[in-house]
Amino acid sequence: MRKKRLIQRIATYTVALIALLVVMLAWYAFSTFSILSAELQTEAASILAVYGGQYGGRVAQMDKLLQNLLLQKQTTLLLLKSASEAKRFYAAQDIHNYIQDLVIADQSVGVFVVADNDHQICVDASTQPIGYADREALRGYAVLCAADAATPRGWRIVTLNGQTYLCRMYVYNNRVAAAYTATSAFLATVPLAQGGEQTVILTDGDGVIADFSGGALARADIGRALSEVKIAGAQAADARLADGALGVHLRIRSAVVWNQTRIIMAVMLAVILAALLFGVLIARYLRREMVRPMQRMTEDMRRIDGGEYALRIQGEYDTREFTLLKDTFNRLMDVIVHLRIQTYEKRIELREMELRSIRLQLRPHFFLNAITTLSSLSGQGKERELKAYVDALSRNIRYMFKSGLHTVPVREEIRHVENYIEMQECKYPGCIFHFIDLPQELEGWPVPQMLIQTFVENEYKYAVSLEDVLTLLIRVSRETVGDEEMLLIRIEDDGRGYPEDVLRYMNGDAPRPANDGERVGLWGVKRMMALMYERDDLIRLSNIEPHGCANLILVPQRPLHEYQEKPLPA
Structure with a gap:
């Protein structure tokens, strides 16, 4: 369906408005006089209710001041x-x-x-x-x-x-x-409307005129009974004050009705003529200041939407609103282009982190240690231990080759950790006691792959020895942080704990030394969490008394960025 142009809509609405005003004028001319006549009596009573309240307030205040004098x-x-x-x-x-x-x-x-x-x-x-x-x-x-x-x-x-x-x-x-x-x-307490159409009369308790304000009476009427004084064509309203000791009376001449009717009709006619004139002027103004600028902006936006992202809305505009709209749109386009560039850069960084993560997992010394262990078991004739070690090693390598910046269910990560501990048991028999607590309802929670395994590997590298038995506890629970539900992974041991410099840079209290080759795996996990969830507060390390360390890892329910390498062709 073809849409109407803005200027056509404005012209249609202007004509409809003028027609409506003409109808209103005819109706108003017919009904105003009768309505004003009927309302004049109500107006008199309403005005006197207001005036009477103010006069009564002054009488009450006079009495109050006099009583205060007698009491004080x-x-x-x-x-x-x-x-x-x-x-x-x-x-x-x-x-x-x-x-x-x-x-x-x-x-x-x-x-x-x-x-x-x-x-x-x-x-x-x-x-x-x-x-x-x-x-x-x-x-x-x-x-x-x-x-x-x-x-x-x-x-x-x-x-x-x-x-x-x-x-x-x-x-x-x-x-x-x-x-x-x-x-x-006293009568001047309330100023009367200009024109002399209103008259306020003050009488005593017997109805004798004491004074008045307005043009309906003469000074000779003072001292006469109000009932004897007639004001032609006037609406009346009366009120008593001070328990009937005083009277206040309002008289409004009916001539005000015709005067108001003529004024209103003249005003309405002037409004109609002014509306007609302004309708034409507004249509021309809107065409020059709104329709044409909008057409130019719309054309530029169509070109930008078509792929010309370097294009910006050009030209100068006389109105502040269109200038603001142009500048705001151009700034938003700059931000959008900048964000697109940032997105591409982040994807590149994620891929670089993926490659780095794979390189960190496939450390040469890992394979050298594995070969040494295999050779030792073979030379000792431990066929069963050798078979168990080879099975565990193959599963570990297969899992590491699948690693990347993506998530797996926490039960799968825990299964790999147990496999890794089983493999290391061949090298460090009886040197570690581990306990894993994973509630069944949390087994499907997605966590970054190799997250827990990196911390366990760090335990074997820095905490496990052949002389002592190391206790390793892994507990998984649900934690509410602010308004968000997160998975809390707590890894504790009773080893020597972390050095102070490691605690500082891992907890964000100090920058990591550029040439520090220690704890590369932990720092890689911290960087991985920051890339995937865009948060730097998800990992917290601390030492516990009398000895040992605690690793607290918070995992949101969904990552913001996830990247997995495409499988290699067979």
């Missing part, structure tokens, strides 16, 4: 009635400082006044500077209320010196603590 300065307030004029003076000063700190820290209260009628004490503090006449009016009203024991404690709205205040006071024992806030400042 309870003892000091009692001193206002002290017989000592000095104590009264210092008490008044302390209260003044405290309320001054309150209004600085929290501007919910406009003015604090504390007065005592018995000693004509009156202190105050205000958030903002106020005139002398206003201050005296507030102080005088507080003193007057202190003298009147019947003064109610609740919230009230009072007008003093031509200014309307929201007032909360506590009166007891000819003493008063009052908090004032101008109603204009």
Whole structure:
């Protein structure tokens, strides 16, 4: 099936988008006005719920600050009635400082006044500077209320010196603590939307208008009952504060509905025209900045896929993304080519290691020793021992000729080790006691060929003697290393142990001397494990007390590299 071009898809989607926008405009013009009209009442209630929460929060904060004053300065307030004029003076000063700190820290209260009628004490503090006449009016009203024991404690709205205040006071024992806030400042707690369509009205408990914010009322309406004031074409929402002592009322004019409808329709039309224009511009831009560069890149990638590995994406691109894509692709191609070269080099190294491994196994002194042993047994007339030695030697040589960088089941490696020990028994009769522990469930685990035999051969070369009996233990078990299951081969003896320099370079703590001809077999095994599994931590050698050594070999379940020489033609 022929695939569509990118620019065609973009053009199709742009036309579909514009058609969808036209349908949306027609539907919106039909439904917006009716929806906005229906939602205006809900909006009024929602707005007032938000406004009412903020107004109620300010009322609660004013009450809280006043109660804090009465609780924190309870003892000091009692001193206002002290017989000592000095104590009264210092008490008044302390209260003044405290309320001054309150209004600085929290501007919910406009003015604090504390007065005592018995000693004509009156202190105050205000958030903002106020005139002398206003201050005296507030102080005088507080003193007057202190003298009147019947003064109610609740919230009230009072007008003093031509200014309307929201007032909360506590009166007891000819003493008063009052908090004032101008109603204009109280209504300014929540800023109204611009345009004058919203009006917030503050009333007392009887529904009499105390103040308002907005353009729906006139100043002459203050003092009238809200029920007597009608606002044409307005949606209403009402809320009560301070247990019904105050009322907050929101009025929203319906003219906002038509204004919003016209604005939305104009915006939608502008969006459609802009979408049409931008659709054309985007199509041209994508063709220049995306489609053509992608065509050039695709052509270069086809050539590279066809075998031109030296080719790289050429050309300069105006966009950062395509420049990054070009540079990243070229770097990846360099890495891929480099990895291919490394792979070929590793294969060569593996083959060289294979040849070296075979040469190490077919050491000349091995055959010389074998011939010497054969001659000795023949001269002594030990026909049965001679036959056993020849059988073991043939099996050993056959196994060595199959060796390479590949794996065999661990049971096959153990069988060869036992055959090797049987062959060496003819040369060192009764000089070694060996024990092999191989669980049946682990017999099929693949291990590198000649792995265990190399360590056993090292035992015969450096640890076995005709004077002493050497104990050799080979134990195979399963070990969890990190999140990986591995085979653990533990080879121990009670001989002399390893020299310190051998332990250092075999455990990776020091480099191996370049001209060191000792322990070639062990070093070859370490190198073989590193090549096959790409890990250098699989072999660990140590000496044990009082004497002897331990060889710990970890074998992962699968090798990463494996190489076996092709059989020679018969």
